[in-house]
Amino acid sequence: MAGRVLSDSAVLPGRIDWPAALKESALAAFVALVLFVPLVGMQTVRIEGGTGLNFRFDWVLIGVGLVAAGRLLLVGMRTVRPGTIAAVAAPVTRIPALLGPYATFLVAAGVVFAFVMPFLPFANRYVVDVATTVLIYVMLGWGLNIVVGLAGLLDLGYVAFYAVGAYSYALFAQWFELGFWECLPLAGVLAASFGILLGFPVLRLRGDYLAIVTLGFGEIIRIILLNWYAVTNGPNGISAIPRPSFFGMEFTRNPDEGEVAFHEFLGISYSGLHRVIFLYFLILILALVTNAFVLRIRKLPIGRAWEALREDEIACRALGINPTNTKLTAFALGAMFGGFGGSFFATRQGFISPESFTFIESATILAIVVLGGMGSQIGVVFAAMVLILLPEFGREFEQFRMLLFGAAMVMIMVWRPRGLFAHRDPTIRLHGVAGIAADGPERP
Amino acid sequence: MLYFLQQLINGLTLGAMYGLIAIGYSMVYGIIGMINFAHGEIYMIGAFLSIISFTLLGILGITWVPLALLVVLLIAMACTSAYGWTVERLAYRPLRGSFRLAPLISAIGMSIFLQNYVQLLQGANVKPLPPVITGGFVLDTGGFPIRIGYIQITIMLLTLVLMIAFSYLIGRTALGRAQRACQQDLTMAGLCGVNVDRTISLTFVMGAALAAVAGVMATLYYGVIDFFIGFLAGVKAFTAAVLGGIGSIPGAMLGGLLLGLVEAFWSGYFSIEYKDVAAFSLLILVLIFLPTGLLGKPEIEKV
Numbered sequence: 001m002a003g004r005v006l007s008d009s010a011v012l013p014g015r016i017d018w019p020a021a022l023k024e025s026a027l028a029a030f031v032a033l034v035l036f037v038p039l040v041g042m043q044t045v046r047i048e049g050g051t052g053l054n055f056r057f058d059w060v061l062i063g064v065g066l067v068a069a070g071r072l073l074l075v076g077m078r079t080v081r082p083g084t085i086a087a088v089a090a091p092v093t094r095i096p097a098l099l100g101p102y103a104t105f106l107v108a109a110g111v112v113f114a115f116v117m118p119f120l121p122f123a124n125r126y127v128v129d130v131a132t133t134v135l136i137y138v139m140l141g142w143g144l145n146i147v148v149g150l151a152g153l154l155d156l157g158y159v160a161f162y163a164v165g166a167y168s169y170a171l172f173a174q175w176f177e178l179g180f181w182e183c184l185p186l187a188g189v190l191a192a193s194f195g196i197l198l199g200f201p202v203l204r205l206r207g208d209y210l211a212i213v214t215l216g217f218g219e220i221i222r223i224i225l226l227n228w229y230a231v232t233n234g235p236n237g238i239s240a241i242p243r244p245s246f247f248g249m250e251f252t253r254n255p256d257e258g259e260v261a262f263h264e265f266l267g268i269s270y271s272g273l274h275r276v277i278f279l280y281f282l283i284l285i286l287a288l289v290t291n292a293f294v295l296r297i298r299k300l301p302i303g304r305a306w307e308a309l310r311e312d313e314i315a316c317r318a319l320g321i322n323p324t325n326t327k328l329t330a331f332a333l334g335a336m337f338g339g340f341g342g343s344f345f346a347t348r349q350g351f352i353s354p355e356s357f358t359f360i361e362s363a364t365i366l367a368i369v370v371l372g373g374m375g376s377q378i379g380v381v382f383a384a385m386v387l388i389l390l391p392e393f394g395r396e397f398e399q400f401r402m403l404l405f406g407a408a409m410v411m412i413m414v415w416r417p418r419g420l421f422a423h424r425d426p427t428i429r430l431h432g433v434a435g436i437a438a439d440g441p442e443r444p
Numbered sequence: 445m446l447y448f449l450q451q452l453i454n455g456l457t458l459g460a461m462y463g464l465i466a467i468g469y470s471m472v473y474g475i476i477g478m479i480n481f482a483h484g485e486i487y488m489i490g491a492f493l494s495i496i497s498f499t500l501l502g503i504l505g506i507t508w509v510p511l512a513l514l515v516v517l518l519i520a521m522a523c524t525s526a527y528g529w530t531v532e533r534l535a536y537r538p539l540r541g542s543f544r545l546a547p548l549i550s551a552i553g554m555s556i557f558l559q560n561y562v563q564l565l566q567g568a569n570v571k572p573l574p575p576v577i578t579g580g581f582v583l584d585t586g587g588f589p590i591r592i593g594y595i596q597i598t599i600m601l602l603t604l605v606l607m608i609a610f611s612y613l614i615g616r617t618a619l620g621r622a623q624r625a626c627q628q629d630l631t632m633a634g635l636c637g638v639n640v641d642r643t644i645s646l647t648f649v650m651g652a653a654l655a656a657v658a659g660v661m662a663t664l665y666y667g668v669i670d671f672f673i674g675f676l677a678g679v680k681a682f683t684a685a686v687l688g689g690i691g692s693i694p695g696a697m698l699g700g701l702l703l704g705l706v707e708a709f710w711s712g713y714f715s716i717e718y719k720d721v722a723a724f725s726l727l728i729l730v731l732i733f734l735p736t737g738l739l740g741k742p743e744i745e746k747v
Contacts, residue, residue: 034526038496038561039489044571051499051572156552201732204464208479208548210732213683216724219679261498325519359675363556370549402559409553414538417546 021075029068030039036060049441106123107378114284118277125276132280132348135386136341141380142294143337143370148366149375150298151330152310153203154211157218158365160198161191161335163225163357165212169233170238170352180347181246184340193340199331203324206435218362225354236406237353243275244282249274281349286344291377297333306330307375360402371412446588451712452705457596459704460603464658464679464689466696467610468528468651474627474691476540485558486652489527490659490668491522492562495571498663509576513598514519520656527602528652529645531558537641543698555674563671570670574664579731599661606657607697613650614693623647627691676720680707680713683727689740696736 015281040063042064043054079265118128165187167260172178202213225232232238243251249262251274262278297303305326309316313323346352368387372379387405391398465487472480497519501512535554539547580593588732614620622643625633634640662677663669680703703723709723730737 031526031530034523035530038493038523039565042496042500044492044495044499044566046569051495053496053499053503152545154548202728205731205735209543209686209735210477211545211548212679213728213731215679216727220721220724223718223721359558363552365551367547399564400560402556403564406553406555406557406560410535410550410557413542413546413550413553414535417542419540434524 016076016079021072021079024075024143025068025072028065028071030041032064032067033060050439056194075185087343088208096401103378110381111288115281125273126272128276128280130389130392132276132283132292135280135283135287135367136345136348137368137384137388138381139290140338140341140365141282141343141372141384142287142290142377143334143341144365144369145377145380146294146297146306146337147330147334148369149373150294150303150310151327152207153327153330153372154207154366155214155331155334156211156359156362157221158334159359160214160218160221161195161338162318162342162345162361163221163338163354164191164194166340166346166352167225167232167238167342169343169346173242174179174238179242180343184343187343188336188339191342192336193331195335196328199328200324203305203327203331215359215362218357218359220358222354225357225403232354235353235355237351237355241346241350241352243350244279246278251278253287277346283344283348286340290340294377300324302329320410352432367409370409446585446590447712450588450590451708453592454712455708456701457704458708459600459684459701460599460601460678461658461661461665461700462681462684462703463697463700464603464606464654464661465677465695466684466700468655469568469682469685470690470696471487471623471647471651473685474629475623475644476536476547478536478547479551479682480536480648481678482535482554482558483651483655484674484681485555485562486528486531486674487655487659487662487677487681488490488525488669489558489562489669490520490652490656491525491663491673492566492571492659492671493523493656494663495573498573498576504584512576517657517660520660521653522536524656524659525649525652527558528655529651530685531638532645532648537644546741555673555678555710559671559674566671568671570668576664595664601647602657602661610650610654619643619646632701646742671706679727680723683723683730685726686737687730689737691741692739693739695737696738710727 037060041055041057041060043056045054046052097118117131119121123432140158144155144158147158151346168187168190169180169183172183178186187431193335198214198217202210205213226235229233245251246262249265251262261270262274298307303315305321308319309321309323309326315321316326345356349356364387368383371387372381372383387401390404391401465483467487468483469480472478472483494516497516498512501507501515504530506512508513513562531554535550536547539550577593577598580591580596581616583590614623622633622638623646625638626640626643630640633643658677662673681700684699684703685696686699687702688695688697690696705728706726707719707723710718714722
């Protein structure tokens with residue numbers, strides 16, 4: 001591949017070449033004009049007897065003006081102060097280094113906060129609910145991190161395993177009247193088997209082919225869930241999924257004959273909040289278990305093999321690592337955590353339908369892993385908080401959420417391909433041997 | 445037998461559209477070795493542009509169908525090409541020489557962005573277009589009447605014309621030669637005086653223009669579009685490109701036609717609900733058993 005030197009860093013500080021800069025800006029404005037006139041300037045609207053157009057050329061003018069000004073600014077900054085653009089993003093990227101010495105303390109404080117959060121005065125039902133959602137995504141992010149971050153396999157169909165977990169709990173509960181705690185391991189095993197089933201034939205493929213195949217697999221699962229009425233009840237989904245119990249105690253006001261409800265056992269009055277808080281703790285513990293698992297397995301031979309495989313598959317093969325089996329373990333374990341997450345999702349919602357398992361969901365989880373920095377555990381938490389909390393602050397954000405997601409994914413890849421909290425050092429290294437360069441270009 | 449013929453015609457129409465989109469995937473993959481995941485959205489933008497320009501022409505009073513069709517095709521191709529060019533310039537060019545999955549992740553981001561961009565600007569509801577090209581032949585040979593719409597004939601003829609023009613462009617012009625050179629070896633082509641950046645940009649422009657034609661055809665054929673059509677069409681066209689052998693342009697067209705036929709016969713003889721499953725399963729099967737596709741060359745991984 002052509003080794004192209006980026007002009008940002010090659011140009012020395014100098015004077016702005018105004019004619020050239022203006023020409024570049026005018027060119028950008030022209031392209032923007034072509035882009036914006038039909039799509040922005042004319043909106044198709046439904047009118048009496050067909051489709052009409054709503055003209056808004058003022059928007060086009062604003063857009064083109066912004067593009068021209070932005071281009072001029074970019075060219076100017078590049079000439080006057082080379083490196084400014086990279087420096088803008090630098091403070092964020094320096095956070096891990098700054099916090100490095102306090103990392104253990106901060107993580108411990110974060111975990112303690114997570115445990116006491118539901119009992120703090122500001123924690124109403126809404127706050128706990130949102131925190132539970134964030135934690136689901138944190139857990140899924142950590143699960144996917146095994147596949148994407150550690151093993152370097154791009155999985156675009158992670159939601160399929162999430163769906164398998166959710167539906168297996170719902171169906172087991174419906175048909176065999178199994179409880180949540182019996183179903184949780186079953187859901188994990190089932191999701192992992194699906195991972196192996198898919199992974200076994202396709203993991204020999206190259207990275208980007210694998211990504212598309214997983215995407216196809218995710219869609220196949222969704223379409224089957226949508227159309228297999230006899231089992232999944234089609235688009236209507238499955239409702240009345242049993243809620244989890246706390247050592248056999250239900251979270252209900254009036255328990256069945258001979259049963260003891262949670263509030264009766266503790267001798268406190270009934271509150272709907274108990275179950276919400278219990279679900280919060282459940283996912284918190286599930287997420288922490290996932291994290292502990294990932295942190296430990298990274299240090300085992302299999303974890304190190306994943307990281308090595310991510311860096312150089314051919315070298316690994318030469319060293320006697322079986323790439324297919326190694327990738328398969330990563331795939332199956334990632335799928336297993338997806339299955340756990342799905343099972344929790346089903347018990348929390350009490351209702352599931354194929355609607356919840358679309359490609360957008362896969363893309364959201366992938367975005368969390370990518371933005372956080374592939375392989376970074378703390379980055380996932382950070383990214384999940386930003387991506388899930390942002391729309392909660394205002395409904396206006398909701399509309400723009402996916403738009404911003406997409407733009408952020410592109411920008412992260414352009415400026416910080418390793419994610420905000422880049423983590424690419426091998427977990428274990430030999431004494432005195434330097435690690436792999438964090439952002440170095442890789443052989444294509 | 446007659447039912448078979450009807451499905452054959454439907455399948456070929458569908459396949460022509462898939463083939464046109466698949467060429468964009470195949471060309472880009474051939475040159476820079478990335479899956480342009482946002483290509484499906486480029487097709488979707490082409491479809492939206494066709495609705496917008498048809499409506500505009502209706503307002504301006506141009507209703508003579510051949511002229512309107514020509515104008516719409518030109519507008520859609522020009523503007524969609526600009527989108528293709530911009531996407532490459534903003535999201536892919538800075539990533540050349542980055543790690544392998546970076547362009548793919550960037551492309552996924554771009555795809556999500558474009559989908560929501562169109563949704564925000566044009567609204568989330570389905571956009572209908574009243575039929576522009578109506579009528580057709582009915583071959584009634586007793587029993588099952590076979591319908592061939594003029595629209596289907598238009599689609600197949602247009603595809604044929606485009607394929608001939610395109611083969612000429614690739615095989616006989618300086619640009620085509622530069623593209624083939626880049627496909628073989630990007631660095632070497634650059635050393636021999638080919639403007640690599642420009643060639644790659646033009647590849648994206650050409651791919652986008654063909655996708656725009658497919659978008660116009662789909663709008664005319666189905667009569668309704670929404671901002672989400674690019675996803676499925678994109679994955680299917682990628683399947684077609686892989687089936688034909690990614691990197692090979694005749695292969696992309698062949699793969700498109702085959703996929704169209706598979707889908708049409710599947711819907712005709714088995715179940716219409718699972719036609720997408722058929723396409724996706726075909727993708728997985730081809731990748732496992734025939735990763736080089738029908739007309740592709742085997743890829744050797746170099747150290």
